[in-house]
Amino acid sequence: MRGVTIDRHGGPEVLTLTELPEPVPAAGQVLIRTVASSINPVDWKTRAGLLPTVPTPMVMGSDLAGIVVRGDGRYFAPGDRVITTWSQLTTGTGTWVGLFAVPADLVARAPESVSLTEAATLPLAGLTAVQALDRLGLVRGETLLVLGAAGAVGGLAVQLAVDAGMAVDGLVSREAQVPAVLGLGARSVTTRASGLHGYDAVLDTAGLPIPGAVRNGGRYVTIAQPTVPDQLAGRGVDAAVHYVRQSGTDLTRLVALVDAGRLRLRIAAHHPVREIVAASRAMEAGGLLGKVVLTF
Numbered sequence: 245m246r247g248v249t250i251d252r253h254g255g256p257e258v259l260t261l262t263e264l265p266e267p268v269p270a271a272g273q274v275l276i277r278t279v280a281s282s283i284n285p286v287d288w289k290t291r292a293g294l295l296p297t298v299p300t301p302m303v304m305g306s307d308l309a310g311i312v313v314r315g316d317g318r319y320f321a322p323g324d325r326v327i328t329t330w331s332q333l334t335t336g337t338g339t340w341v342g343l344f345a346v347p348a349d350l351v352a353r354a355p356e357s358v359s360l361t362e363a364a365t366l367p368l369a370g371l372t373a374v375q376a377l378d379r380l381g382l383v384r385g386e387t388l389l390v391l392g393a394a395g396a397v398g399g400l401a402v403q404l405a406v407d408a409g410m411a412v413d414g415l416v417s418r419e420a421q422v423p424a425v426l427g428l429g430a431r432s433v434t435t436r437a438s439g440l441h442g443y444d445a446v447l448d449t450a451g452l453p454i455p456g457a458v459r460n461g462g463r464y465v466t467i468a469q470p471t472v473p474d475q476l477a478g479r480g481v482d483a484a485v486h487y488v489r490q491s492g493t494d495l496t497r498l499v500a501l502v503d504a505g506r507l508r509l510r511i512a513a514h515h516p517v518r519e520i521v522a523a524s525r526a527m528e529a530g531g532l533l534g535k536v537v538l539t540f
């Protein structure tokens with residue numbers, strides 16, 4: 245089977261299509277034929293050697309949407325459409341391969357209302373968004389500011405929080421992103437970081453410390469900084485750095501929302517996996533209103 249590997253850290257040009265041995269699923273694992281994946285920032289940060297990295301050579305990729313070819317004998321059977329996410333960072337192996345074996349409890353049935361290509365945009369970004377919002381504690385009627393609201397995690401977080409009854413505002417990097425985020429249900433969207441204050445909760449997906457945006461006694465979560473801003477200390481703010489957890493159960497929550505028409509998935513570009521270098525460059529250029537999808 246083919247897979248995307250790197251034999252050293254570097255730019256997109258180190259991504260290579262390689263012939264790899266097919267995995268043999270262990271007990272409790274599901275073997276999935278990959279139909280699509282998407283590119284996440286962790287993929288390029290890992291490739292570039294910006295994060296604590298595992299040794300090369302390694303197989304890349306975090307998201308997966310595909311068809312079960314061998315079930316776990318319990319929850320999943322051949323032919324099931326499924327999604328999952330995997331931590332290449334901690335395991336040194338990823339999902340950009342033709343066949344992938346994964347523990348069944350990390351897998352969910354794919355949404356029925358969208359293609360597997362669209363479903364491939366959901367796992368990592370969706371889990372991050374829903375778990376970060378769980379950490380913030382969604383309270384109907386409260387105000388939430390999402391930093392990086394046009395991004396993959398930000399765009400899903402806006403929709404999830406609006407759906408939960410919060411009044412959601414967004415900060416984006418470009419004027420062209422404003423209408424798209426308003427279209428996700430945000431109350432207001434701005435490109436100006438100044439003048440943002442008084443929010444009950446702030447979710448930072450852009451790596452922008454804006455501690456003044458949260459009210460005293462509010463909540464502040466960042467997924468894009470290694471620490472919370474020092475300026476939050478002494479203000480009674482419940483502040484945390486959040487790290488995503490793999491979870492079939494949380495994926496199933498997200499799938500239900502997609503199938504209920506309450507969570508919209510966004511694709512900016514499709515690329516066959518043989519175009520992995522060009523696809524990665526497109527993703528890293530930024531300014532996207534949706535995910536870059538890889539098809540297998």
Ligand SMILES: NC(=O)c1ccc[n+]([C@@H]2O[C@H](COP(=O)([O-])OP(=O)(O)OC[C@H]3O[C@@H](n4cnc5c(N)ncnc54)[C@H](OP(=O)(O)O)[C@@H]3O)[C@@H](O)[C@H]2O)c1
Nearest residue numbers: 285372392394395396397416417450467468487488530531
């Ligand atoms: N902690 C975890 O477990 C975890 C999990 C998933 C992701 N992450 C991290 O979270 C971040 C977001 O992930 P993602 O998948 O949502 O990435 P993404 O799709 O690239 O979204 C990031 C968004 O932030 C925007 N942004 C950047 N600088 C900005 C600024 N100065 N003002 C306003 N918006 C700005 C970007 O806009 P442009 O595109 O216009 O630059 C983009 O819309 C990444 O750093 C990723 O590594 C962490």
